[in-house]
Amino acid sequence: MNKTSIQFPDILSLHDIPISAVSNDQLSIFLVIVRVIVTQGLCILGVVTNVLCIVTFVAQGLRDTVNTGLLALAVSDLLSLVTLSWLSVLHTPDFSSRDLPFIPLEMGYLTAGWPHVFFTRITTWITVYITLERCFCIAAPMKVKAVFTPRRTVMYIVGVYLVMLASVFPIYYTARFANKFVPQKNITLLGIVFISDRNDIETVSFHINNILPLTAFILIIVGTAILARKLQQISIWRLKTSSVNRSEEMLSRDTKIVKMIVSLSTIFILCYLPGTIVFIWMMLDPELRIDGQHSYLFEAAFATLFLLEALNSSVSIFVYLATSTKFRQTFFKMFFKPIKSQQDPTASNVSVKQTSTQSEKRTINS
Template identity: 35%
Template sequence: MTLNVTQPCQEVDNVSSLSTGGEFITEAQLYIILMSISTLTQVLSIGGVITNSINIAVFVKLGFNETSNMSLLTLALSDLLSTILTLWGTLCITPGFSDAELPFLPTEIAQLTGAGLSMLVLRCTAWVTAFISFERCLCILIPLKVKKWITPKTTTAVLVAIPIVTIVPSIGMYWRWNFVWKFLPGRNATVLGVKVVSTPFLDLKEKIENIIFGLIQPIVAFVTVLVCTVFLVVYLRRSSQWRKSMASAGGKTAGGDNSSRFELKQNISRKEEKVVRLVTSIATIFMVCYTPNTLMFLNMAIFPSFSLFGQHRNVFILLYLVSVLANSVSASVNIFIYYNMGTRYRNALRLMFHFDSEDSVK
C-alpha cells in the first residue's frame, strides 16, 4: 500500500469536505492532523530505532540456545526496519523537506522507499508475532513434544520463510510503480520521480496481490495472534488458581519429598508463567496497534470508494495516519516489556551498560 497525500483526488468533485457520519474533514483540518501525527510518528520512530537496536544487541548477547531468543531477535529486526522506513516516509511529507529543491520528489519517492515498504515489513512483523504466540501455545499444550518439533533449525527455517512469503511476492509493485526522471518547468530541472504503469495484466496482478497479501494475509495473522492470546490469558488464570490451590495443599503436606516436589513444580510453573506473560503482553500491544490496519484493509475490501483516489479519500488518509502512528508505538515499546518481565534480558542489558558487574549478574 502506498500513500501520496499531495496527489489530488480524481474521482471526487469536492474533496474540501467529506462527510463521515455527521462530521467533516476539510483539507485544512487534514493538513493539521497530518503534520501533528507525522511529527509524533517521527519522534516515536527515532525512539524505535534506538530501542530496537538495543534489543538486537541484547538478544545477540544472550545467544540462541533458546528458540524464543531467535524469534524475539527477528521481531526486533523487523521493528527496526519498520521504524526506519516510517521515519523516512514521514520525513518526505514534511513541508520543510518536501518543498526543498532536492534532486528527487520526496512525496513520490516515499511511496516506494517509505510507505510501501513499511507496510510490507509490517506484514512480516505480524506473522513473526503470530509464530511467537503459536509457539508458546504449543509449549503449553504439548510440552514434552514441542522441543522435538520447535528446534533451532525449524525455528530458523520458519523465520526465514516468513519474510519470503510476506514481502517477496509484493515486491512486484515495482513493475507497476517505476522510478523515472521528470522535468519540472518551474524549477528548470530534471528530478527523480515515480510513474505508474497501467496495463490490463499489471492491473489484474495488483488486484490479486492486494486480496491475497494485502487483505487475507494480514487478517489471518491478526486472528492467529488473537486466538493464541486468548488461550494464553486463559492459561494464566488457570495457572494462578492452580498455584493457590497447591500452596494451600502444600502447607498441610508433611514430608520433605512432597515439599520438594511441590516447590519444584511451583518454580517451573512460575518460570513458564513469566514467559507466557511476556508473550501475552507483546501480542496484546500488537493487536491493539494493528487494529487500525485491519479496519483499513476491511474497509478497502468492502467499500471500493474507500481509497486514496476514492470518494472517502480524506477519511482513508486519516485512518492511514492513525495506523502508521499505532505501528510506531507497537515497534517502540517492546523494550519496556522485556526489561520488566525478562530477568535474563534485564541482567544482560544492565551488564551491557555497566550498571552491574558480571559477578552480580551471575
C-alpha cells in the same frame, strides 16, 4: 509495454480532492502533527530501544527458540521504524518544499511506504510464530523442543521474508521510477509511473496483502486467548497449593514467558486492530486509496495506523524488562554496570589497598 503516468496528490495541499468533512488546512495540520512530530518521535525511540534489544538478545545467546524469535522480531521492528522515519522526513513540509530532484511523496511510496508495510507484515507473522509456539508448549510440553528448534525457527523466519517479498513484488512491478513533468513547478522531476494494466495486477496483490495480515491477526487473537486462559488456570492452581514444590519452580519460568508473550500479543492486537478494520474497508470500497475519491480519509487513516505501528514496535523493551528476569539482568549488566564502574573508580582503589594491607599483615606475622 505502455506506461501511464499518474501524479499523486500532495497530502499537504489536496486541492483537487473534494473534502466535505474536513478542510485542507485541518487535514494538513493533523498530518503534520501525527506524521512529522508524534510518529517521528516514536521512530527515534523505537530505533534506540530495538538496538538495545538486539544487543541484549545476542548476548544471551540464540540456543533458545524464544530468544531467536524475539531477536527476529526486534530486527523487523527496527527496519519498519527506519523506513517509517524516512517516510516522516519525506512528509516534512520544510523538506518537501525544497528544490529536490524528485517528488517527495512519490519517492516515499516505493522507498518508505511499501518497505514499511513489508517489515510490519514480517513482524506480524513472527508474532504469530512466537504465540503459537507457546500454545504448543501448553498442549504438548514434552514435544515442543523437538518441534520448535532454533534451526526450524530460522528457516521459518527466512520463509516469512521470502513470502512477504513475493507479496509486495507486484507493487514494484506495476510502479516504476521515471522522470516526469510537473506542471505546477514547470520542471521535470523523478517520480512514479504505472504500467497500463496496473489495476488488474494490483487488485490481486491488494487482496493477498489484506488476506495475509488478516489471517495472522486472527491466529494471534486465538493464540493470545489460549495463553491468557492458561495464565488464569495457573493462578487458580497456585492459590490452591500452599507449599512451593519443585513442579511450581519449574513452572515459574514458563509462566513468565507466557506473560511476556501475552503482553506483546495484546499490545499488537490493540495497535493493529484499527488497521485490520481499515484494510477490510479498503476491500469493500475501492475509492479508499491514495488517488481515489476518499484520498483524504486514506491519508488520515494511514497516518494514524502508522503511528500505532510505531508505538507497537517501540515499547517491546519495556515488556521484556517488566516480565523477563533474564533479559533484565543481562540488560542492566551490559548497559549500566560499566557506567557505574567508571563513575566509581574508588571502589577498585579501596580493594587494592585492602589487599595490600592484608599482605603486609601476613608478612609481619610470618
